Amino acid sequence: EMDAIFGSAPDETTIKKALEFYEEQNRADLIGLTSREKSKKLTPVRGAVNRFVAFAKRDIPLKAINRTMVNEYRSHLIGLIEAESIQANTANKLLMHVRKVMTFYIENTDAEFSNPFTGIRLKEEKAARPAFTVAFIKTKWLDDDPIASLNEEARGALFAMIDTGCGPKEICGLAPEDI
Numbered sequence: 001e002m003d004a005i006f007g008s009a010p011d012e013t014t015i016k017k018a019l020e021f022y023e024e025q026n027r028a029d030l031i032g033l034t035s036r037e038k039s040k041k042l043t044p045v046r047g048a049v050n051r052f053v054a055f056a057k058r059d060i061p062l063k064a065i066n067r068t069m070v071n072e073y074r075s076h077l078i079g080l081i082e083a084e085s086i087q088a089n090t091a092n093k094l095l096m097h098v099r100k101v102m103t104f105y106i107e108n109t110d111a112e113f114s115n116p117f118t119g120i121r122l123k124e125e126k127a128a129r130p131a132f133t134v135a136f137i138k139t140k141w142l143d144d145d146p147i148a149s150l151n152e153e154a155r156g157a158l159f160a161m162i163d164t165g166c167g168p169k170e171i172c173g174l175a176p177e178d179i
Contacts, residue, residue, distance in 0.1 A: 014059040015098070018105040019049045025108060048097030062102060067116045074120055081122070088124040095120055 013021075023042065030038050053059050055073050077091040099117035106115055140146065147155055157171045164171075 012061045012063075013105065013109075013111075014061050015049055015053060015065070015101070016059045018062055018101050019046065021109075022101045022104045025104070044093065045097045045101065048094045049101060051094055052098050062105065062111070063113055065102075065116055070116045070120055074122070078122065088122045091122050092124060095122075 022045070030041065033041070052073060055076055056065075056069070060069075074091075074095070077086070077094065080086045081088055081091060095117060099115060099120070102115045102117055105111060106113065147158060150158065157168070160166065160171050161168065
């Protein structure tokens with residue numbers, strides 16, 4: 001009643017407004033990145049928030065998100081895992097991105113509530129990526145020399161990636177003094 005009398009309105013910041021705040025405050029992290037790199041940073045966070053909003057059927061105020069709703073969302077994600085629509089690591093990333101946005105908002109404003117996403121995770125089965133079979137290597141890499149059409153620099157970069165496990169971004173642009 002006092003807030004209404006003196007004209008201060010309650011904080012009705014929604015999850016999408018918190019996402020806008022998160023993106024605005026983290027603009028500096030995007031300086032110097034290509035549009036693809038920016039997209040790789042922003043798209044998963046936006047997608048996670050949009051997926052939560054779709055689950056809640058509205059852009060819900062942060063203060064209205066409680067542990068019960070988060071557990072219902074977790075159950076929804078478990079259902080998607082059971083239906084083999086997503087994997088457990090994907091569900092954990094969705095939870096982590098929404099948690100990150102809410103935590104950032106809470107820590108960087110005068111918000112006085114806790115993050116109901118804290119501690120919510122799903123168990124993941126960590127499976128090693130299977131190695132290539134000998135037959136695959138013989139047919140795909142050793143028959144007919146598939147890399148013969150590559151120029152010398154590209155071939156060298158490919159061999160360096162194979163030998164070291166580095167990715168293209170780590171190999172391309174290296175000068176001899178960098179090694």
